[in-house]
Amino acid sequence: MAVPRFWREIPNRYNLVGARCGNCNKILFPPRSICPFCRRMGKLEPYRLKRKGKVFSYTVVHVAAEGFEDQVPYVLAIIELEDGPSLTAQITDCNPDEVKIGDEVEMVFRRMGEESQDGVIYYGFKGRLIKP
Amino acid sequence: MRDVAVIGVGLTKFGELWDVSFRELMMEAGARAIENSGIDGKQIGAMYVGNMSSGQFIRQEHISSIVADHAGLVPIPSTRVEGACASGGLALRQAIIDVGSGLHDIVVAAGIEKMTDVLAGVATGALATAADQEWEVFVGATFPGLYALMARRHMYEFGTTEEQMAAVAVKNHRNACFNTCAQYQMEITVDDVMKSPPVTLPLKLLDCSPITDGAACAILASAEKARKLTDTPVLVAGTGQASDAISLHSRTSLTSLQATIEAARKAYKMAGVKPDDIDLAEVHDCFTIAEIMAIEDLEFCKKGEGGKVTEQGETAIGGRIPVNTSGGLKGKGHPVGATGIAQVVEIVQQLRGEAGKRQVDGAEIGLAHNVGGSGGTAVVHVLRRGD
Ligand SMILES: [Zn+2]
Numbered sequence: 302m303a304v305p306r307f308w309r310e311i312p313n314r315y316n317l318v319g320a321r322c323g324n325c326n327k328i329l330f331p332p333r334s335i336c337p338f339c340r341r342m343g344k345l346e347p348y349r350l351k352r353k354g355k356v357f358s359y360t361v362v363h364v365a366a367e368g369f370e371d372q373v374p375y376v377l378a379i380i381e382l383e384d385g386p387s388l389t390a391q392i393t394d395c396n397p398d399e400v401k402i403g404d405e406v407e408m409v410f411r412r413m414g415e416e417s418q419d420g421v422i423y424y425g426f427k428g429r430l431i432k433p
Numbered sequence: 434m435r436d437v438a439v440i441g442v443g444l445t446k447f448g449e450l451w452d453v454s455f456r457e458l459m460m461e462a463g464a465r466a467i468e469n470s471g472i473d474g475k476q477i478g479a480m481y482v483g484n485m486s487s488g489q490f491i492r493q494e495h496i497s498s499i500v501a502d503h504a505g506l507v508p509i510p511s512t513r514v515e516g517a518c519a520s521g522g523l524a525l526r527q528a529i530i531d532v533g534s535g536l537h538d539i540v541v542a543a544g545i546e547k548m549t550d551v552l553a554g555v556a557t558g559a560l561a562t563a564a565d566q567e568w569e570v571f572v573g574a575t576f577p578g579l580y581a582l583m584a585r586r587h588m589y590e591f592g593t594t595e596e597q598m599a600a601v602a603v604k605n606h607r608n609a610c611f612n613t614c615a616q617y618q619m620e621i622t623v624d625d626v627m628k629s630p631p632v633t634l635p636l637k638l639l640d641c642s643p644i645t646d647g648a649a650c651a652i653l654a655s656a657e658k659a660r661k662l663t664d665t666p667v668l669v670a671g672t673g674q675a676s677d678a679i680s681l682h683s684r685t686s687l688t689s690l691q692a693t694i695e696a697a698r699k700a701y702k703m704a705g706v707k708p709d710d711i712d713l714a715e716v717h718d719c720f721t722i723a724e725i726m727a728i729e730d731l732e733f734c735k736k737g738e739g740g741k742v743t744e745q746g747e748t749a750i751g752g753r754i755p756v757n758t759s760g761g762l763k764g765k766g767h768p769v770g771a772t773g774i775a776q777v778v779e780i781v782q783q784l785r786g787e788a789g790k791r792q793v794d795g796a797e798i799g800l801a802h803n804v805g806g807s808g809g810t811a812v813v814h815v816l817r818r819g820d
Binding site: 357359362364366389390391427 | 554557558561567568569570571572573574575577578581582583584585586589630631632633634635636680681682683687
């Protein structure tokens with residue numbers, strides 16, 4: 302990913318900031334410019350999401366996406382955040398066989414992939430299982 | 434809108450065609466369709482070409498001009514249509530709207546993808562651009578990975594099994610054996626699928642459609658003109674298209690494609706038919722789970738029973754509702770931009786009774802279902818015999 306393209310999203314990626322609509326109170330992530338429910342009536346403001354959620358679905362990736370070759374097998378999941386929205390993220394620090402739908406996770410800050418061609422290392426959030 | 438009919442279809446061989454160029458592929462499908470329709474090229478008023486990503490696959494944009502030029506059809510208007518893997522279906526729909534509006538009497542709907550001029554890894558990366566680059570691919574999502582997330586949730590909610598998914602691949606490979614244009618004319622077993630290498634579990638290599646070169650073409654005409662030109666016109670009874678969020682995590686469900694449900698509702702309504710009336714369907718089986726979800730969303734069976742009815746043979750040729758008689762994306766191959774048109778080629782051949790060993794007896798009404806990306810776009814067409 303080109304550096305300016307990544308840099309623009311840094312506040313959202315590094316702080317897990319989405320948007321909250323002042324009109325319908327819905328919390329949106331990833332962030333958007335327009336509330337899809339209220340459209341022109343919407344009033345979006347930044348909203349920092351709580352870093353907890355549950356695994357809604359998952360897959361164990363054996364054939365990696367470009368830049369993720371050194372991480373296989375890795376677990377990719379859709380995580381339903383406590384605040385409502387869902388996001389796609391890896392589940393880190395786990396044995397791929399132990400992840401189940403419904404598992405509780407906390408979102409942690411991690412390196413995303415290998416160093417890019419531009420020499421930049423990208424960071425973002427991954428889920429980590431909360432063990433009872 | 435006035436009635437529109439398909440009067441000719443053409444398909445190239447699908448496969449890894451290293452000795453054939455993009456231009457040659459497109460001309461081969463086009464020439465076959467023109468010959469099949471019996472018209473003269475001079476009668477064509479416009480063309481729409483479905484293509485996902487010639488920019489990434491052959492570093493060439495603006496292919497609409499190339500196709501018109503090489504076909505000897507300049508200066509007619511030529512337009513490229515893009516909606517990821519639904520590009521072909523969308524091109525068909527634009528051609529239908531063009532003829533239906535009365536703008537032109539005869540219009541070409543084509544589709545093409547030349548995918549093997551780049552290495553397999555590059556092709557996979559190109560396909561991943563149909564997903565959300567910012568919030569899916571950035572965190573390590575692959576295209577099969579997104580369908581694997583749907584598969585896992587489907588298994589969780591409905592008890593769908595990996596063996597049931599494998600049954601989709603087994604059936605489609607069997608059908609492909611009777612299609613000389615298909616990439617894979619070989620039978621496989623459930624065991625072969627289960628033992629194939631893991632791609633993104635629960636999906637394994639034989640759950641996935643391949644990387645394919647191919648082109649397809651259909652000639653459309655007003656129904657009035659079609660009846661003068663051919664004894665076997667196939668009428669476009671209904672067309673429906675719908676959109677959804679590009680990323681899975683922004684959708685309301687992981688086990689249905691809302692875009693499919695909505696596009697089908699519109700197409701059924703326009704055609705004045707019910708799911709029960711459909712005699713055969715070509716559905717978008719880019720992964721085995723995708724066919725299971727499609728037959729549910731198109732209401733060929735109850736939600737959650739797609740795996741079961743597949744395993745019981747209801748979607749096989751000779752079954753209650755034959756699905757992917759051509760071999761589907763899995764057996765016939767999936768040159769993404771060509772797929773939506775290739776599906777309609779199969780439906781037309783079936784409705785004309787020209788499908789040989791794949792023929793569904795007495796087929797009167799057929800359906801084609803084409804999906805873009807992981808479900809951000811869907812387009813459904815209902816076709817019926819017009820004689
Ligand atoms: Zn709102």
